[in-house]
Amino acid sequence: MPNQRAMIRAAPQQNGGDEEEPLPQGWEMKLDPNGRRYYVDHNSRTTSWKRPKPLPAGWEQRMDPRGRQYYVDHNTRTTTWQRPTSQNVSEFQEWRRQLSSNQAANRQNLENRYANSTTVVGPATTSGASTSTNSEEALPNGWEKRVMDNGREYY
DSSP states (O other), X not given: OHHHHHHHHHHHHHTTTGGGSOOOTTEEEEEOTTSOEEEEETTTTEEESSOOOOOOTTEEEEEOTTSOEEEEETTTTEEESXXXXXXXXXXXXXXXXXXXXXXXXXXXXXXXXXXXXXXXXXXXOTTTEEOOOTTSOOOOTTOOEEEOTTSOEEO
């Protein structure tokens, strides 16, 4: 029996320090008669030689009718075939934040661009557009100068 205790104490060094992470819920580590470590999943009633890594918060592993594993993200109500890790979940969340920020900035730019513009159909009028005066250079043929409500000029 002392040999088993020595093996359990030495386990973190043999496994590269993985033992510090807790096992996922429903898992247990056991030793076989030869002292080899294996893991029991009481949820699915299976065993594995590899130590399971916990899923990120809000994730669940499921099986489809054909016996294939997939993962459910209850946070975003999405699924994936790839096992999520804390790193790729955080990278995906950062990407979504950047995408959302970029979309908001683009939307604001479009609103600013078109919110105060005046549309003139036909020849320029004095209310929203003006033609060149004697003090300015003449514009090329077909060009006209327009002024937005905020005073900004465009051609």
